[in-house]
Amino acid sequence: MKQFQPGQPHLRNPRSGWPRCRQLPWAYSPLASALAGCLALATGAQAAPYVETGKLGDAASWRSAEFKADWGLGAIHADSAYAAGYTGQGIKLGIFDQPVYAQHPEFAGSDKVITLVTSGIRQYTDPYIPVKAGDAFRYDGTPSVGSDGKLGSHGTHVGGIAAGSRDGGAMHGVAFDAQIISAENGDPGPEDGIILGNDGAVYKAGWDGLVASGARIINNSWGIGITDAFAKGGRDPAFPHFGLSDAQAQFSQIRPLLGTLQGGAYDGAINAARSGVLTIFAAGNDYNLNNPDAIAGLGYFVPEIAPQWLTVAALQQNPDTSSAEPYTISTFSSRCGYTASFCVSARVHGSTAP
Template sequence: MDPYTSFQILSGDRPKYTGKKLVMLSPDASMQKIDEEASGAALRLAPSSAYRSHEEDYQKAFTEADGIVFEKFRVAVINANHDEQVKSLLYSQRSFQYEEPERYLYALEGVRSSNLLWQFICRLFGIRRDPPGAGPGPAPKDPPPVAPPVFENTAEAYWGLNALGALSGSFTGKGVKLAVLDTGMYLAHPDFEGREVVAKSFIQGESAEDAHGHGTHCAGIAVGGVRGNSGIRYGTASDAGLYVGKVLSNEGVGSDSGILAGMEWAVSQGCRVISMSLGASVEENTRYSNIYDELAGIAMDMGTLIIAAAGNDSHRNQGIIRAVNHPGNCPNIMSVGALDRRSDVADFSCGGLNPDGGLVDIAGPGVEIFSSWKLPQKYAILSGTSMATPFVAGVAAQLLEAFPEATAREIWDKLISHSRPLPLPGRDVGSGLVQSPQ
């Protein structure tokens, strides 16, 4: 990434497009024929399968090749300086279907708990209201006749797991492979000692180690166990196999090509669930990505359910609701909104504004969530749809343990049908609060 782009990102001026193109290939496209034609035209289109076993080579393919073809998904990413040549080649092969610009994607960071300081102040002075940004938002004009449930931290588990009903069930995701595509993982975290963790980086020049923290936090929610020796549980599918794909840099930034690489890798590894707490903001009345939607459908046909965060762009206490982010706005990707411990929609959680796709499908705990973090801190409390998403992914792994023969589409249906209805608009929370199988 060039220094100017890094400055833009760090200064808050986030670029949207990389200059590359995503191309959807026809179902009968032949990688062998494409490669032969490319060689004749002095172009290098790298098949993703040739790079999976060597991390450094895989990373180089994105910068040194003229394009890379993700064979499982029938998607090509074409570098800007050769896009017309490659498209002409694909047209001649009758392999070209349609194209989209490649986007930058970002870790969907919510409210960091400086709220730890707020909690200390509350305890010191006896304050009993929520910290800034964590409240339930404006009360509805006509309050529901039955008050929604309120969840608390207990000696057994943090409130998010209590909201799922996770302690009432016996399923822990055992035997299920779950992928977290994010900023990587702090692999030496003591709470993961002895666990099955497979990690791979798709970021040029960076290992799978998480120098950001976001990925470690999401992984802990999805498949973590208990906090140190305290016995307090914070992870959902605590016996699932964890597959970590680093698709966002240590600055929390990635692009479609890295995301696609991580998704294809996860599918190739046999992961039944992919959790993605990442995205790019979308304007109202904007259509979802056809390419992501198509490949998510392909992944489901292969047995893998993709779950993504709805986004944190809203300011509901100011009357502002923003549209569900890319790629969670795709109909074939399960989009997750965030709830607070009072079962109300989080102030920042995006809503299903776009009628053609872009719905919130389900909701999970997403305000003041405790989980693992990079050392030396070890733990952090964060808020965001980023936190809600791995809760849903963890429950999906629990359901796959309970119903090992179920297809990805059947697991989607079970997540929806087993969720806890809430007296809130489906636009904001979809089918309701995700629930663990009993």
């Protein structure tokens, strides 16, 4: 239901279908903003025009320093995809998250990021942010500010991992030629298992806008989460851990909301998949003895959407360097569990992102 900053593995962190990696925090101050702008302009003025060295049919030619900055690109064999001609060209990639900061240098270029403007009247009173049912909302890409005074950067972070430009800079995203469609969900965190924690009107507006934009894929780094009763169980088999029966209990609360404005978060996800959009949800940040929550598992509970549904668990580099397996499940990630038939795993730790 909610989101925090990426890269802090504990129970109530945000989730990322495009798994999270290292980032530099933004300080919210006019001075910091001015310095960032000056540095970006200076970098642009001094950099030579980028010349792509990657060639069709030659995977090795794509392994530039920029490529190697993120070990995850090699882990998923992105170089082979590029050599086969798959770079995201012509694909609209929806990021349903905090807003993607379109002025970030990694998103330079004409219409690299399209920001959707959504508005309406809230359905819920949120216990974590100062809003209540009946309040008007409007999201236009303006960065949110957390209680720590920093700009909310999770959407930018996810957007960079997914589609940051390949331009000879510090890093590039997996589908570097894709266009990003950014919609804000308005939730700063945390995820605590409350079914009515995702404002139906806010989420419906975002889902509707993303589908109407022509997005082929919509990534979601949010969810319901699970209650604190399973916090220890996610790491210790001696304690209860979240399983299929618990997810079924969550879905039994979701089902009556379908078709209502209160259920906009869930209806929107189901309808997006029904319309042919590949709908991606993170498995969760609830530690790896736990299963995904019910929204990440909607492809299980609504089988007709399973072909357009993808749940994503997080991998890290194996700390046991003597192991034949180079990667292992992240310490904080939920496992695929009951979503195994439509779930994949990808890297998280030690990567670089905006």
